[in-house]
Amino acid sequence: MKWHGLFLVAVILFLHSSVGEAQVKALLIDCGSNSSTHVDGRKWIGDTSPIENFTLSYPGIVASVAVVDGEPAYGSLYQTARFFDAPSTYNISVFPRTYFVRLHFFPFSFESFNANESAFDVSANGLKLLSAFNVPGEISWKNTKNSSNYSSLVKEYFVNVSSNQLAIIFVPKLGSFAFVNAIEIVSVIDQLFVDSVSKVGGNGLKANLNLDDWGMETMFRLNVGVPAVESSEDQDMWRKWESDEGYMFSVNAATTLSNTSSISYSNNGSFVAPLLVYETARTMTNNEVLEKHFNMSWKFDVDPNFDYLIRLHFCELIYDKPNQRLFKIYINNKTAAENYDVFVRAGGMNKAYHEDYVDSISQQTNTLWVQLGPDLLTSSSTTDALLNGMEIFKLSRNGNLAHATDRITIDQGGSTASPPKSKILWVIIGSGILSVIILSLVGAFIFCLYIRKKKAAVPAKETPPGWLPLSLHGAMGSTTNAQAYKSPSCVNGSLANRTGRRFTIAEIRSATNNFDDSLVIGTGGFGKVYKGETEEGTPVAIKRANPQSEQGLAEFETEIEMLSKLRHRHLVSMIGYCDEQNEMILVYEYMANGTLRSHLFGSVLPPLTWKQRLEACIGAARGLHYLHTGVERCIIHRDVKTTNILLDENFVAKMSDFGLSKTGPGLDHTHVSTAVKGSFGYLDPEYFRRQQLTQKSDVYSFGVVLFEVVCARSVINPTLPKDQINLAEWAIRWQRQHSLETIMDPHLEGSYSLESFKKFGEIAEKCLADEGKNRPTMGEVLWHLEYTLQLHEAYTENLSIESLSKSEVRFADMAISLPLVKEGEEASPDISRSN
Numbered sequence: 021m022k023w024h025g026l027f028l029v030a031v032i033l034f035l036h037s038s039v040g041e042a043q044v045k046a047l048l049i050d051c052g053s054n055s056s057t058h059v060d061g062r063k064w065i066g067d068t069s070p071i072e073n074f075t076l077s078y079p080g081i082v083a084s085v086a087v088v089d090g091e092p093a094y095g096s097l098y099q100t101a102r103f104f105d106a107p108s109t110y111n112i113s114v115f116p117r118t119y120f121v122r123l124h125f126f127p128f129s130f131e132s133f134n135a136n137e138s139a140f141d142v143s144a145n146g147l148k149l150l151s152a153f154n155v156p157g158e159i160s161w162k163n164t165k166n167s168s169n170y171s172s173l174v175k176e177y178f179v180n181v182s183s184n185q186l187a188i189i190f191v192p193k194l195g196s197f198a199f200v201n202a203i204e205i206v207s208v209i210d211q212l213f214v215d216s217v218s219k220v221g222g223n224g225l226k227a228n229l230n231l232d233d234w235g236m237e238t239m240f241r242l243n244v245g246v247p248a249v250e251s252s253e254d255q256d257m258w259r260k261w262e263s264d265e266g267y268m269f270s271v272n273a274a275t276t277l278s279n280t281s282s283i284s285y286s287n288n289g290s291f292v293a294p295l296l297v298y299e300t301a302r303t304m305t306n307n308e309v310l311e312k313h314f315n316m317s318w319k320f321d322v323d324p325n326f327d328y329l330i331r332l333h334f335c336e337l338i339y340d341k342p343n344q345r346l347f348k349i350y351i352n353n354k355t356a357a358e359n360y361d362v363f364v365r366a367g368g369m370n371k372a373y374h375e376d377y378v379d380s381i382s383q384q385t386n387t388l389w390v391q392l393g394p395d396l397l398t399s400s401s402t403t404d405a406l407l408n409g410m411e412i413f414k415l416s417r418n419g420n421l422a423h424a425t426d427r428i429t430i431d432q433g434g435s436t437a438s439p440p441k442s443k444i445l446w447v448i449i450g451s452g453i454l455s456v457i458i459l460s461l462v463g464a465f466i467f468c469l470y471i472r473k474k475k476a477a478v479p480a481k482e483t484p485p486g487w488l489p490l491s492l493h494g495a496m497g498s499t500t501n502a503q504a505y506k507s508p509s510c511v512n513g514s515l516a517n518r519t520g521r522r523f524t525i526a527e528i529r530s531a532t533n534n535f536d537d538s539l540v541i542g543t544g545g546f547g548k549v550y551k552g553e554t555e556e557g558t559p560v561a562i563k564r565a566n567p568q569s570e571q572g573l574a575e576f577e578t579e580i581e582m583l584s585k586l587r588h589r590h591l592v593s594m595i596g597y598c599d600e601q602n603e604m605i606l607v608y609e610y611m612a613n614g615t616l617r618s619h620l621f622g623s624v625l626p627p628l629t630w631k632q633r634l635e636a637c638i639g640a641a642r643g644l645h646y647l648h649t650g651v652e653r654c655i656i657h658r659d660v661k662t663t664n665i666l667l668d669e670n671f672v673a674k675m676s677d678f679g680l681s682k683t684g685p686g687l688d689h690t691h692v693s694t695a696v697k698g699s700f701g702y703l704d705p706e707y708f709r710r711q712q713l714t715q716k717s718d719v720y721s722f723g724v725v726l727f728e729v730v731c732a733r734s735v736i737n738p739t740l741p742k743d744q745i746n747l748a749e750w751a752i753r754w755q756r757q758h759s760l761e762t763i764m765d766p767h768l769e770g771s772y773s774l775e776s777f778k779k780f781g782e783i784a785e786k787c788l789a790d791e792g793k794n795r796p797t798m799g800e801v802l803w804h805l806e807y808t809l810q811l812h813e814a815y816t817e818n819l820s821i822e823s824l825s826k827s828e829v830r831f832a833d834m835a836i837s838l839p840l841v842k843e844g845e846e847a848s849p850d851i852s853r854s855n
């Protein structure tokens with residue numbers, strides 16, 4: 021009773037405080053922390069001291085870790101966690117309504133607990149959210165699916181709370197433990213899910229599902245047409261909208277579109293999605309593609325045996341009259357809508373609009389397809405599709421949202437006692453909401469579906485996940501490489517053009533000791549890189565693409581195509597490849613000294629001297645200069661960073677990793693429009709804003725590399741004070757005050773010439789100019805770096821200033837005749853010194 025009284029006080033307090041701002045209310049808990057923290061602009065309350073808003077039934081173990089690498093946004097939040105070796109409940113007093121419950125997980129080790137080994141169940145007010153959940157398993161599953169490397173995970177649920185308390189229970193599996201880093205409870209605006217929903221394949225039949233009564237899990241929330249919309253940009257409900265690019269089946273089949281002018285909501289639903297989501301879109305319009313007989317397709321991995329709500333967000337940004345864009349919407353290869361005209365549905369141009377669909381995923385599959393494509397019944401000239409955003413929610417079944425851990429192995433027989441699928445949902449609609457007439461329609465329609473399914477049953481065979489055979493790759497639909505639509509010869513020729521030796525898988529296995537993990541010298545989104553040795557005893561680096569990753573396939577193709585064209589002393593060269601047994605393996609020359617980054621910081625390697633640093637930068641600059649000017653159509657690297665600059669046994673620097681590279685603009689264009697890719701911290705802000713790629717984006721990234729070389733710290737370090745987190749911003753401030761040496765790597769102290777150092781800082785500063793047109797070209801950068809090296813050498817050799825100014829002239833002459841290297845030639849115009 022006593023306890024109850026206390027609890028009531030808490031409820032009243034919470035109610036009281038929530039009356040003021042009727043709409044938005046959030047409770048943010050920083051688990052395992054003894055103070056409150058401000059992260060992403062919000063206040064997160066520590067849970068180690070008693071707080072009125074919630075109680076914790078069993079405290080478990082309060083854990084903390086000193087540094088969190090890689091998740092800048094949530095860095096300090098993820099430094100603490102609670103580990104539970106016995107069941108524990110967060111009892112939170114809330115106002116009865118629906119909430120987004122977000123669970124944040126960032127696995128780390130603490131004392132005898134390694135979060136990687138945790139396994140646990142979570143439920144919220146009886147709704148089962150997670151079952152035998154293993155965080156790293158889920159993270160790596162997500163990462164291999166779209167070749168990213170997230171180290172943390174946020175799970176979002178939609179939970180209806182009809183009482184005054186929300187009880188989130190963590191139950192460790194026998195012999196294991198549970199953990200959580202943060203819990204976020206954000207109230208959902210009432211009207212978010214009130215719309216009627218169309219059943220896919222249901223000929224426009226709509227029903228109100230009373231979604232508030234169901235539990236849901238957010239599976240995907242995408243801003244179509246990049247970039248991501250961060251949770252802080254969606255201040256109603258702090259939803260994060262990822263970029264859709266990683267989920268597109270064939271990114272190049274669609275063009276991105278954006279227009280920020282005067283978009284408004286077609287009804288009162290300003291909370292449905294932030295305007296930013298509607299400002300960007302993808303369309304099929306692509307001048308290179310005349311025949312628009314293809315679909316824009318997105319593919320999602322989902323859990324079998326659940327119903328999914330698919331919410332599509334539209335906004336017509338171009339046409340100001342109807343009938344300009346008519347398309348079909350397919351979900352799971354079934355027609356969800358025909359003759360779809362966004363202008364008509366939304367009631368005009370620049371009107372934000374959304375449409376909800378529901379479909380079931382059977383026990384037999386784990387993919388969900390969303391496709392937009394031509395409506396062949398309408399006049400094909402108006403065929404063009406448009407999509408601005410997309411959300412996919414999993415609906416609970418019998419109070420359960422948790423999937424079995426072995427989600428990948430699909431029960432082929434479907435023998436488990438699964439209740440008749442899809443019916444569950446529709447029986448509820450029938451009994452509760454719709455009239456007898458509709459009910460009979462549903463019946464008829466289920467019957468039709470059944471008939472159709474029977475017909476389709478024979479050919480419905482899923483292609484196994486994994487690599488498509490390479491030769492299929494020129495085919496429409498599976499083509500993902502940059503030039504597919506530009507020059508057909510590239511597509512057909514991609515196999516023939518390949519240079520280098522074709523290795524057998526047996527050779528590769530013997531070279532890598534059967535992919536021995538102890539030989540791994542690097543991992544990336546693409547897969548693992550092994551050190552190996554050919555039969556002749558030549559050391560090689562062997563990059564094995566992760567067969568699960570479709571993104572990887574695209575990058576593999578790009579890389580192999582790029583490298584087949586390129587030969588240069590400052591580009592890592594490809595020795596051969598292996599495509600047997602669906603493997604995608606590239607064999608490169610071995611770079612004995614690893615990445616430039618490893619010689620700058622974060623390892624035990626001896627620090628590089630100033631001269632070595634200058635030479636490494638010059639080498640990389642040469643490689644880039646060759647990419648930009650040495651081939652008939654310039655190539656933009658797109659991922660210039662110190663981990664992609666490798667050093668051979670003589671510390672000669674070479675550029676590597678052409679997976680993201682793009683062929684540059686033709687003569688008549690100044691840029692390539694493309695989705696933003698690259699690495700955080702190195703990304704050209706102008707490219708990010710305008711999504712127009714030029715060589716100057718590489719110049720920007722290279723400027724960041726230069727600062728990294730001077731400061732020897734990572735480009736993003738979330739553990740530092742706010743103004744220091746981003747190296748580019750921090751260093752440029754010092755450089756502008758002409759005091760870059762204040763933040764210089766202390767290892768350089770006393771061993772460099774101040775003059776060359778100053779010059780170096782100026783080059784880096786110029787590279788980081790806000791506007792690409794104000795940045796130097798790579799050729800100019802190279803020239804100035806050479807000069808910097810000369811300054812330094814003059815200093816060390818005590819040369820007189822006069823002889824230097826002579827050499828400056830010499831360089832000026834040479835810069836003009838910077839080489840245009842032909843394909844295949846060893847392009848190493850050693851313009852600096854003749855040693």
Ligand SMILES: *[C@@H]1O[C@H](CO)[C@@H](O)[C@H](O)[C@H]1NC(C)=O
Nearest residue numbers: 033034037046047048072073
């Ligand atoms: C939690 O409780 C405190 C003290 O009663 C109150 O001031 C605060 O507004 C509550 N926090 C939330 C997020 O409701």
Ligand SMILES: *[C@@H]1O[C@H](CO)[C@@H](O)[C@H](O)[C@H]1NC(C)=O
Nearest residue numbers: 052053054055068083084100
């Ligand atoms: C809070 O935790 C930090 C580290 O987790 C510790 O250094 C500090 O002393 C704690 N403060 C209190 C008041 O317990």
Ligand SMILES: *[C@@H]1O[C@H](CO)[C@@H](O)[C@H](O)[C@H]1NC(C)=O
Nearest residue numbers: 075076077078109111185187
């Ligand atoms: C939390 O609430 C549940 C009822 O939902 C109750 O059984 C349990 O005792 C509460 N736990 C604590 C620690 O208050």
Ligand SMILES: *[C@@H]1O[C@H](CO)[C@@H](O)[C@H](O)[C@H]1NC(C)=O
Nearest residue numbers: 089090091169170171543544
């Ligand atoms: C991604 O992986 C690379 C190599 O494994 C690592 O260096 C980098 O820090 C990772 N990035 C993030 C954001 O985790």
Ligand SMILES: *[C@@H]1O[C@H](CO)[C@@H](O)[C@H](O)[C@H]1NC(C)=O
Nearest residue numbers: 127128129134135136156160
């Ligand atoms: C957990 O596993 C991942 C890879 O599976 C690894 O990168 C990470 O360091 C591990 N974390 C801990 C705390 O062991």
Ligand SMILES: *[C@@H]1O[C@H](CO)[C@@H](O)[C@H](O)[C@H]1NC(C)=O
Nearest residue numbers: 116117180181182232233234
């Ligand atoms: C959901 O919430 C509403 C009102 O808050 C309530 O009437 C309804 O019964 C709840 N549904 C469930 C399944 O708890």
Ligand SMILES: *[C@@H]1O[C@H](CO)[C@@H](O)[C@H](O)[C@H]1NC(C)=O
Nearest residue numbers: 166167168262263265266267
């Ligand atoms: C992978 O997914 C994450 C979110 O899970 C998304 O933000 C990212 O853009 C995707 N990566 C790629 C390479 O598409």
Ligand SMILES: *[C@@H]1O[C@H](CO)[C@@H](O)[C@H](O)[C@H]1NC(C)=O
Nearest residue numbers: 278279280281282337338370
């Ligand atoms: C954006 O839309 C406005 C009309 O709303 C139009 O005038 C303008 O030309 C559009 N801009 C672009 C870049 O398409």
Ligand SMILES: *[C@@H]1O[C@H](CO)[C@@H](O)[C@H](O)[C@H]1NC(C)=O
Nearest residue numbers: 211214285286287288289290
């Ligand atoms: C918009 O809100 C107004 C007032 O709250 C209401 O009268 C109107 O019906 C709403 N319109 C829609 C489309 O929901």
Ligand SMILES: *[C@@H]1O[C@H](CO)[C@@H](O)[C@H](O)[C@H]1NC(C)=O
Nearest residue numbers: 313314315350353354391393
């Ligand atoms: C688009 O996708 C649907 C469903 O998968 C398919 O039936 C249709 O043939 C596709 N259209 C084109 C033009 O590829």
Ligand SMILES: *[C@@H]1O[C@H](CO)[C@@H](O)[C@H](O)[C@H]1NC(C)=O
Nearest residue numbers: 317352353389480481482483
């Ligand atoms: C659905 O369409 C996609 C893309 O066209 C295709 O890869 C997939 O095999 C189709 N699935 C079925 C069951 O037909």
